[in-house]
Amino acid sequence: MIHIPILRHGQPYESVDKVELVHHATGEPVAVVSQANPGMVVRDINRMDDTVLESFTVRELIEICGRAAERFIRGTLPIGDAKQSFDDYVRCLSATTGMPVTYCRSNAQKIHRVLAEMDTIISGLTRGFDLEILDRGYGTYTDERFSPSPSKGEGRGEGQSTGMPHPSPGLSPRGERGKHTSANGSSSRTLSFFREGRVFGAVLPSNSPGVHGLWIPTIALKAPIVLKPGREEPWTPLRIIEALAAEGIPRAALGFYPTDHAGAGELLRAVDRAMLFGDSSTTATWANDPRIEIHGPGYSKVILGDDAADDWKKYIDVMLGSIAANGGRSCINASAIWTPKHGREVAEALAKRLAKVTAIPVDDPNATIAAFANAGMAERISAMIDGLLRTPGATDVTEQIRGAPRLVKSGRVAYLLPTIIWCEDREHPLANREFLFPFASVVECPTAEMPEAIGASLVVSAITEDRALIRSLMSSGNVDRLNIGAIPTYQLSWDQPHEGNLFEHLYRQRAFQTNVELRTP
Amino acid sequence: MITMRKRTAVAEKPSNKKPKASAVREMDSLERRVKAARRSLDEQTREIVAWHFDPKTGCPFWLEYAKKLGWDPRKEIKSYDDLDKFPFFEDEWLRGGPVRRWVPKAYAKKPIYIFETGGSTGVPKSRINVDDFRIDYEMYSKTLSDESFPKGGDWLMLGPTGPRRLRLAVEHLCQFRGGICFHVDLDPRWVVKLISKGRMDVMIEYRDHVINQGLTLLKAHENIRCLFTTPKLLEAFCEKVSLVRMGIKGVFCGGTQLTAQFHRFAREELLEGKAELVPTYGNTLMGLACHKPFDPADNYSVIYHPPCPRAMIEVVDPNEPRRVVDYGQLGRVRLTTLTKEFFMPRFLERDEAIRHPPCEKYPWDGAGDVRPFSGFASPIVEGVY
Numbered sequence: 001m002i003h004i005p006i007l008r009h010g011q012p013y014e015s016v017d018k019v020e021l022v023h024h025a026t027g028e029p030v031a032v033v034s035q036a037n038p039g040m041v042v043r044d045i046n047r048m049d050d051t052v053l054e055s056f057t058v059r060e061l062i063e064i065c066g067r068a069a070e071r072f073i074r075g076t077l078p079i080g081d082a083k084q085s086f087d088d089y090v091r092c093l094s095a096t097t098g099m100p101v102t103y104c105r106s107n108a109q110k111i112h113r114v115l116a117e118m119d120t121i122i123s124g125l126t127r128g129f130d131l132e133i134l135d136r137g138y139g140t141y142t143d144e145r146f147s148p149s150p151s152k153g154e155g156r157g158e159g160q161s162t163g164m165p166h167p168s169p170g171l172s173p174r175g176e177r178g179k180h181t182s183a184n185g186s187s188s189r190t191l192s193f194f195r196e197g198r199v200f201g202a203v204l205p206s207n208s209p210g211v212h213g214l215w216i217p218t219i220a221l222k223a224p225i226v227l228k229p230g231r232e233e234p235w236t237p238l239r240i241i242e243a244l245a246a247e248g249i250p251r252a253a254l255g256f257y258p259t260d261h262a263g264a265g266e267l268l269r270a271v272d273r274a275m276l277f278g279d280s281s282t283t284a285t286w287a288n289d290p291r292i293e294i295h296g297p298g299y300s301k302v303i304l305g306d307d308a309a310d311d312w313k314k315y316i317d318v319m320l321g322s323i324a325a326n327g328g329r330s331c332i333n334a335s336a337i338w339t340p341k342h343g344r345e346v347a348e349a350l351a352k353r354l355a356k357v358t359a360i361p362v363d364d365p366n367a368t369i370a371a372f373a374n375a376g377m378a379e380r381i382s383a384m385i386d387g388l389l390r391t392p393g394a395t396d397v398t399e400q401i402r403g404a405p406r407l408v409k410s411g412r413v414a415y416l417l418p419t420i421i422w423c424e425d426r427e428h429p430l431a432n433r434e435f436l437f438p439f440a441s442v443v444e445c446p447t448a449e450m451p452e453a454i455g456a457s458l459v460v461s462a463i464t465e466d467r468a469l470i471r472s473l474m475s476s477g478n479v480d481r482l483n484i485g486a487i488p489t490y491q492l493s494w495d496q497p498h499e500g501n502l503f504e505h506l507y508r509q510r511a512f513q514t515n516v517e518l519r520t521p
Numbered sequence: 522m523i524t525m526r527k528r529t530a531v532a533e534k535p536s537n538k539k540p541k542a543s544a545v546r547e548m549d550s551l552e553r554r555v556k557a558a559r560r561s562l563d564e565q566t567r568e569i570v571a572w573h574f575d576p577k578t579g580c581p582f583w584l585e586y587a588k589k590l591g592w593d594p595r596k597e598i599k600s601y602d603d604l605d606k607f608p609f610f611e612d613e614w615l616r617g618g619p620v621r622r623w624v625p626k627a628y629a630k631k632p633i634y635i636f637e638t639g640g641s642t643g644v645p646k647s648r649i650n651v652d653d654f655r656i657d658y659e660m661y662s663k664t665l666s667d668e669s670f671p672k673g674g675d676w677l678m679l680g681p682t683g684p685r686r687l688r689l690a691v692e693h694l695c696q697f698r699g700g701i702c703f704h705v706d707l708d709p710r711w712v713v714k715l716i717s718k719g720r721m722d723v724m725i726e727y728r729d730h731v732i733n734q735g736l737t738l739l740k741a742h743e744n745i746r747c748l749f750t751t752p753k754l755l756e757a758f759c760e761k762v763s764l765v766r767m768g769i770k771g772v773f774c775g776g777t778q779l780t781a782q783f784h785r786f787a788r789e790e791l792l793e794g795k796a797e798l799v800p801t802y803g804n805t806l807m808g809l810a811c812h813k814p815f816d817p818a819d820n821y822s823v824i825y826h827p828p829c830p831r832a833m834i835e836v837v838d839p840n841e842p843r844r845v846v847d848y849g850q851l852g853r854v855r856l857t858t859l860t861k862e863f864f865m866p867r868f869l870e871r872d873e874a875i876r877h878p879p880c881e882k883y884p885w886d887g888a889g890d891v892r893p894f895s896g897f898a899s900p901i902v903e904g905v906y
Contacts, residue, residue: 016780017780017781039756043756043759284719
């Protein structure tokens with residue numbers, strides 16, 4: 001059987017405490033995973049060489065990521081004492097998580113893209129300044145806003161001046177050191193950053209492998225990592241680590257610690273910066289800790305404006321995709337549709353389409369929903385929804401159309417079939433819920449009230465051209481990612497991060513002046 | 522000086538007897554000792570039941586209880602197994618007063634200690650004590666090696682103080698071995714409260730406050746050779762200093778769950794393979810269990826054996842808690858305390874463990890890999906992330 005070790009400063013360690021991972025449907029053991037005790041995680045973090053990636057330039061690290069992308073998607077990589085091909089990886093991933101094989105592959109493609117396009121992602125995070133600034137600690141940035149006639153294609157600064165976190169040039173004091181004006185009149189100014197995230201930690205989920213794309217840029221930004229994988233999903237983070245190590249990232253920068261809830265807490269306390277995935281009960285403890293970037297439930301939504309609501313039929317595919325893509329297992333899946341009118345019709349149309357989805361084994365290429373390896377969890381979720389449906393004002397439209405319950409049990413696994421709830425009352429307890437399967441409520445609400453009423457929403461796709469609605473969504477603190485137009489909630493550009501910018505999370509800008517010649521390291 | 526109470530032959534017997542030459546005879550010997558231990562347990566059961574249900578010596582709680590039972594425990598309870606005739610002991614009975622209803626009449630004029638457990642919220646459970654903690658820890662002392670816990674060496678007690686048995690018990694253990702015990706105050710209820718409120722920053726500040734006081738004592742008193750602490754505090758301590766370099770020879774560790782992996786980590790890394798780690802499991806209600814001596818064959822499993830016949834730890838089927846599970850099986854921990862100060866039959870603890878067979882040193886069952894009872898439904902995970 002496969003043994004998944006702990007990687008202590010990159011070196012495999014077999015623990016006395018192991019957790020067995022079984023095939024979600026057959027119950028056959030797939031792997032045993034060594035478990036780190038919480039004290040070990042802390043001890044290793046405190047002894048980690050946080051400068052280990054400083055000997056590389058960001059460019060070199062980006063190139064390593066590019067090569068690792070190929071290893072990840074095609075290579076045979078170590079997993080403990082064994083080796084794992086890409087197909088084996090997909091098989092194991094689907095086996096322990098219950099995710100359809102097709103989704104495992106499409107998520108792996110997302111990881112591949114993040115690694116392969118690290119350059120674009122880092123540019124998005126840093127807004128395109130010269131990355132050598134991170135290698136040297138300081139450098140100059142060209143502000144094209146001062147250029148009377150910007151010459152296209154000149155350097156990296158092109159068109160990237162918006163959003164720079166420094167004061168408007170017009171406000172700068174005269175004679176400021178580090179501000180230079182070039183021949184074409186553009187303004188060049190000193191930028192300096194230092195890395196506060198000496199060691200970066202991540203407490204990762206099991207629900208969808210695509211999310212691992214969010215932490216990978218840390219490596220290119222020179223921060224060593226300490227990962228706590230999700231219980232059923234050690235596969236993807238380990239494979240990424242091994243792909244990076246195979247292409248030259250020093251193993252000392254790569255920590256991998258399967259551990260329990262207490263171990264996760266210790267990890268989060270010991271590192272300088274971290275990313276935490278979890279439900280609200282997990283993340284609440286850390287909500288006010290600025291060191292920790294929280295990725296909790298998304299409560300993502302598709303909104304129809306007054307100008308689009310009558311044409312709702314045109315947008316049904318965008319809504320369906322937003323709800324059900326990736327088996328409904330991402331925080332960027334829509335869990336609600338908000339419309340000023342035709343709510344019941346929208347709900348019925350969505351339900352009619354989604355009621356066709358059936359529970360089939362996840363290795364079937366036509367499988368579109370995941371299996372719950374823990375059947376009890378599916379039962380409890382379904383029972384909770386049924387319980388909340390007893391509060392008047394909400395109907396499970398899919399169940400009515402399907403004529404069969406959403407909970408399907410098959411052997412030791414269970415499935416939850418897509419569920420569309422028509423909520424007459426937007427205050428209904430089911431109006432703003434999110435579950436680990438294709439689930440969405442359809443809610444009617446006047447558009448003027450929507451930006452406030454939707455509550456915190458990771459992604460909002462607003463199908464409208466109504467300037468007033470767009471303006472109020474643009475200024476709403478409730479919305480993290482905003483799509484204007486018929487754009488599915490799951491369609492995202494990786495160079496525009498959500499729930500925080502990893503670069504800003506790891507680095508802090510400092511004021512820097514020098515009157516001596518500093519040699520480039 | 523408090524004198525030792527009468528103990529059974531088994532409990533008093535030195536346990537480091539040399540094994541017999543042949544394995545078969547060794548097994549015979551162990552089997553004989555297992556039977557002897559059982560006989561002494563039955564004897565102890567009869568003696569303790571007779572004591573607690575005798576109007577001249579028993580405590581008001583059990584005397585009252587007997588009236589409601591409709592049968593006379595002194596007549597019906599002839600062996601340890603007969604204790605199954607009692608309903609399960611409810612620890613709720615220990616919350617609130619009058620606490621003197623637990624004092625056996627025979628001890629009414631003795632100085633009484635009250636030791637508490639729980640109490641982070643609400644009324645703590647309390648158990649009265651006269652000499653039990655001294656007896657338990659003197660017995661326990663015999664299981665410690667003089668090399669790791671040198672006689673005359675001083676101790677540092679870095680664990681729960683206040684109304685807890687452990688505070689006085691560790692001090693007594695230290696004194697019994699000829700040492701002086703240094704203390705640092707630790708209020709575990711405050712820690713529990715901070716954790717439940719998610720105020721981890723304050724919790725860590727408090728933890729460091731405790732550790733730093735311990736460090737100061739260690740630096741100031743060179744004769745401190747032994748330490749009592751909890752697993753979490755041991756980890757935190759060793760992040761600041763090498764205990765081995767500070768002269769610590771032995772660590773007596775308990776208070777919270779102690780996993781096999783922690784056991785290994787503590788031996789190999791925290792104590793650098795150079796100081797002894799003695800894990801312990803116990804509570805105010807039962808007393809103190811001993812750890813089976815370290816044996817590589819156990820793969821760092823922490824296996825506890827109760828102080829039979831004064832108390833028993835059994836591993837039972839959670840759905841049928843009268844039934845002890847088979848060896849190697851996981852079940853819920855069931856405690857029974859049989860002393861003249863306290864009678865607690867069949868209490869279902871909030872822990873689970875794996876049942877282990879008797880060993881040379883302790884010829885009665887053990888419980889390994891003790892951890893919080895998992896037989897409650899896990900909460901629904903809501904949301905995707």
